[in-house]
Amino acid sequence: MTLGIRAGDIVRYLxxxxGFGxxxxxxxxxDEVINEMTVRLASGHTAAISTPQKVEIWRNLSHTEMATDLGTRAESLGSNRVCCVWPDTLGADGLSVAGYFLCAALAGLRSGVAPHQSxxxxxxxxxxxxxxxxxIFNASNMTALAACALVCHDCTTQLDTSDLSA
Known part of the structure; x- marks a missing residue:
């Protein structure tokens, strides 16, 4: 299949x-991909739809697939001036905030030190x-992401542990 659709993917439809836009x-x-133009759903809509409608297909990646995808995206940039940052959401004082706030914090930190300073x-x-x-990620996923230059966890001097939350 050239589109890469597989069983378990999510179809968004209707x-x-x-009221708020x-x-x-x-x-x-x-449930099953029959051919390039036909899929079978595990359960469908109750009535036939005869007019063209917007359809989206979404995939929930496994943790390993997610790590591989993030690593591939980071490596594709190929610049020592660009950082890919994970997580996509994180917590601050009990609130969930988007990952771009972490990007802004990293940019602020980088701008506050000498250019040659690590x-x-x-x-x-x-x-x-x-x-x-x-x-989401285990130690091997994190190591693979770090090897692709993805900023995703702190580096400590205690390298003999797989506990990345320390």
Missing amino acids: FTTD GEEYTEFVI LTNAAITGFDDVSRTVD
């Missing part, structure tokens, strides 16, 4: 707009929950 949709799970062993303050990292 899009509408809510946000998109709403119904999700169906793909940020190894530097601490980023203000964030207290990186569960999207430690709950």
